[in-house]
Amino acid sequence: MSSNVIGERLGLRRGDSGSVFRKVLTALAIVTLFLQSATAAETSSVDAPKTEKEKRGQKLFARLCAECHADDASGDEGPDLRGLDLSDQKIRKMIMQGRKGEMPAFKKLDDEAITSLISYLRTLKEPEK
Numbered sequence: 512m513s514s515n516v517i518g519e520r521l522g523l524r525r526g527d528s529g530s531v532f533r534k535v536l537t538a539l540a541i542v543t544l545f546l547q548s549a550t551a552a553e554t555s556s557v558d559a560p561k562t563e564k565e566k567r568g569q570k571l572f573a574r575l576c577a578e579c580h581a582d583d584a585s586g587d588e589g590p591d592l593r594g595l596d597l598s599d600q601k602i603r604k605m606i607m608q609g610r611k612g613e614m615p616a617f618k619k620l621d622d623e624a625i626t627s628l629i630s631y632l633r634t635l636k637e638p639e640k
């Protein structure tokens with residue numbers, strides 16, 4: 512009903528005004544989606560935690576790991592953790608078991624905390640050399 516009215520105002524024939532109106536709407540939707548994905552791509556190149564999980568990981572990192580790996584994970588007493596070339600499995604193992612005389616084992620962290628830490632570490636890119 513309303514699409515016909517708008518169609519008539521636009522000078523369209525009554526018979527196909529609905530479908531023309533729908534085509535305009537579809538085109539608008541596509542443009543909107545395109546613009547949204549363009550901005551999303553832009554922000555994803557910024558290396559900062561965005562998801563809730565990554566943010567949780569960042570908080571845990573600041574509390575538990577930063578004293579040795581530095582606030583930005585660039586390394587201090589412990590190595591630089593940016594752009595880690597380790598599997599999730601290996602990182603998980605390192606956090607849970609630690610390394611004797613080097614890094615403590617974080618035995619109390621639950622699975623959720625560990626996956627959050629890993630997803631945070633994955634947001635950290637190796638700095639350009």
Ligand code: HEC
Nearest residue numbers: 575576578579588589590602605606610613614615617628
């Ligand atoms: C007391 C200091 C200390 C704390 C606290 C600490 N680490 Fe470490 N970490 C180290 C040291 C030292 C190494 C290097 C050990 C080695 O290579 O044998 C290391 C190594 C690692 C590695 C392996 C890096 C690589 O390239 O092989 C990961 C991953 C890691 N730490 C993650 C964490 C996370 C996540 C936390 C917090 C939950 C944490 N560490 C807390 C000292 C620490």
